[in-house]
Amino acid sequence: MTAIEAEAAGEAALTEPTVTAVAADAVGRDRTVAVVGTGTMGQGIAQVALVAGHRVRLYDALPGRAEEAAGAIAARLDRLVAKGRMDPAARDAARERLHSAAGLDDLADAALVVEAVVERLDAKQELFTALEKTVSDGCLLATNTSSLSVTAIAGALRVPGRFVGLHFFNPAPLLPLVEVVSGFATDEQAAVRAYETAKAWGKTPVRCADTPGFIVNRVARPFYAEALRIHEERGADPATIDAVLRESGGFRMGPFELTDLIGQDVNEAVTRSVWESFHQDPKFTPSLAQRRLVESGRLGRKTGRGWFSYAEGATPPEPRTAPPAEAPRKITVRGDLGPANSLVGLFEEAGLTVRRKSGAGYITLPGGARLCLADGETSAEYYGQEIIYFDLALDYARATRIALSADAETVSSESLREAIGLFQAVGKQVSVIGDVPGMIVARTVAMLADVAADAVARGVASEEDIDIAMRLGVNYPAGPLEWASAVGFQRICDMLGELHTRYPTGRYAPSLGTVRRACGENGRKRERGERAESAENAGSGDSR
Numbered sequence: 001m002t003a004i005e006a007e008a009a010g011e012a013a014l015t016e017p018t019v020t021a022v023a024a025d026a027v028g029r030d031r032t033v034a035v036v037g038t039g040t041m042g043q044g045i046a047q048v049a050l051v052a053g054h055r056v057r058l059y060d061a062l063p064g065r066a067e068e069a070a071g072a073i074a075a076r077l078d079r080l081v082a083k084g085r086m087d088p089a090a091r092d093a094a095r096e097r098l099h100s101a102a103g104l105d106d107l108a109d110a111a112l113v114v115e116a117v118v119e120r121l122d123a124k125q126e127l128f129t130a131l132e133k134t135v136s137d138g139c140l141l142a143t144n145t146s147s148l149s150v151t152a153i154a155g156a157l158r159v160p161g162r163f164v165g166l167h168f169f170n171p172a173p174l175l176p177l178v179e180v181v182s183g184f185a186t187d188e189q190a191a192v193r194a195y196e197t198a199k200a201w202g203k204t205p206v207r208c209a210d211t212p213g214f215i216v217n218r219v220a221r222p223f224y225a226e227a228l229r230i231h232e233e234r235g236a237d238p239a240t241i242d243a244v245l246r247e248s249g250g251f252r253m254g255p256f257e258l259t260d261l262i263g264q265d266v267n268e269a270v271t272r273s274v275w276e277s278f279h280q281d282p283k284f285t286p287s288l289a290q291r292r293l294v295e296s297g298r299l300g301r302k303t304g305r306g307w308f309s310y311a312e313g314a315t316p317p318e319p320r321t322a323p324p325a326e327a328p329r330k331i332t333v334r335g336d337l338g339p340a341n342s343l344v345g346l347f348e349e350a351g352l353t354v355r356r357k358s359g360a361g362y363i364t365l366p367g368g369a370r371l372c373l374a375d376g377e378t379s380a381e382y383y384g385q386e387i388i389y390f391d392l393a394l395d396y397a398r399a400t401r402i403a404l405s406a407d408a409e410t411v412s413s414e415s416l417r418e419a420i421g422l423f424q425a426v427g428k429q430v431s432v433i434g435d436v437p438g439m440i441v442a443r444t445v446a447m448l449a450d451v452a453a454d455a456v457a458r459g460v461a462s463e464e465d466i467d468i469a470m471r472l473g474v475n476y477p478a479g480p481l482e483w484a485s486a487v488g489f490q491r492i493c494d495m496l497g498e499l500h501t502r503y504p505t506g507r508y509a510p511s512l513g514t515v516r517r518a519c520g521e522n523g524r525k526r527e528r529g530e531r532a533e534s535a536e537n538a539g540s541g542d543s544r
Helices: 002-013 040-051 065-082 088-097 121-132 150-154 188-200 221-232 238-247 255-262 264-277 288-295 342-349 413-424 441-457 463-473 480-487 489-502 512-543
Strands: 032-036 055-059 098-100 110-115 140-143 163-168 177-182 204-209 330-334 353-357 362-364 370-373 387-390 401-405 429-433
Touching (some): 040 088, 040 110, 040 163, 055 065, 065 088, 065 098, 110 121, 150 163, 163 188, 188 204, 221 255, 221 264, 221 288, 221 441, 238 255, 238 429, 238 441, 255 264, 264 288, 342 353, 387 413, 441 489, 441 512, 480 489, 489 512
Parallel strands (some): 032 055, 110 140, 140 163, 370 387, 401 429
Antiparallel strands (some): 163 177, 362 370, 387 401
16 A cells, blocks of 8 residues: 555556675575566566566466466566666576476475465465475565565464564655565564565565564654644645645655555545554544445545545646735844755845844734744734744755645734735745644654654664664655754644643654653753853963
């Protein structure tokens, strides 16, 4: 299921991998790799191993399917040659190494068996129990499951230590990421061997523990969930939310158009599976709006209608965009704008007069309204003060759209037009959304970072591997932990705390991993401050 999401989010970035040198721990290229299950994913994995130089044997329980798969793989190799991506001699040698197997006994010499059969625990357990009777005890056994427990599949095995998860993303020959999953009983040597083998095949492997969703399916949930929640709160329509996340957040696709491409039923099933596997943790609560969409049969592009219509001649909905407004001639920046500091230079380059004064980090407009970076509060809470919020951007210089939010009863239309004109003056389209806490990009990034920080704290994967997985697996513009570090974990933690105050369900309560990172930032700041003070005192002493 994640494979479809990865393909949809990253289809524009697909490239052929480069096979690398074989490390001592990897399965040697002179050894046989077997693939059981010859659907789309099985064929893709077999092609990867074949191009890497292995003998490959294909097996499928359905008669004739393995032979058909071998023919399909050979045809794909022909297309690579036609496109100049493969040498004809290499193609011919690869075809000589590709064989179909009539039964499991034909896989006896395999050094690695990768399974890609139906996602049913009983079917996988039965298969691997039979394989153990055929292959040697030194053979590495791997499942490509995306939703089942690696530990549970291995539970029926005589030698569970040699069993790992090798979760490829679809299409396997093109997408670089492989999640190498260690079950509860997996030996470290087996995990290292799987990792090094995937690396030798030209892939980018990441290590993770056997928890629901592994890395990508787990960490990606807030990207969809927060957009759905904002829509349910009537904060913004789907087209506007998509546009803001693309044009301000830097994501390749918005969550509504992406789930329409994936299939609403598929995406909702992944979310529900993760939620139920985590014993209905509120951080992964499914969306009622998406459930109703699935129940109505509006599954996305495959049915002609999802969040948007795909009927012939249908016009894609436009995001809500504010009409042109006059820009203020001068503004006052009070204090540090944090991750939005680069806006000051943009305003100055646009010819605006920018005065700088001390303050809590906001912009004062000529009419007296305050323009503040989204922080988890709402404009309506400041009765008697005009507070307008603007959303987070991945890169304010490159962003083409900015979202603003304001309470209609406490903020005048004149002040809102000043804020709109200010951002239009620096070349941004402006979407005015409802007065929702945290807005769109800021809220999404905060939740992605929190789930990622929690995964690191629980030992699911390293910080580096999580960021790599999210960039390569679903084409995020930045790893969630990398992005949160740039924004500041204290800011993330504070925003989540404000959201938790307004939604006291536990969904937005900062995880311990996030809290610790925020405390670490504060400790480093205090340490730098103490060093600076010490140096200043030392300098004063020298001068005397």
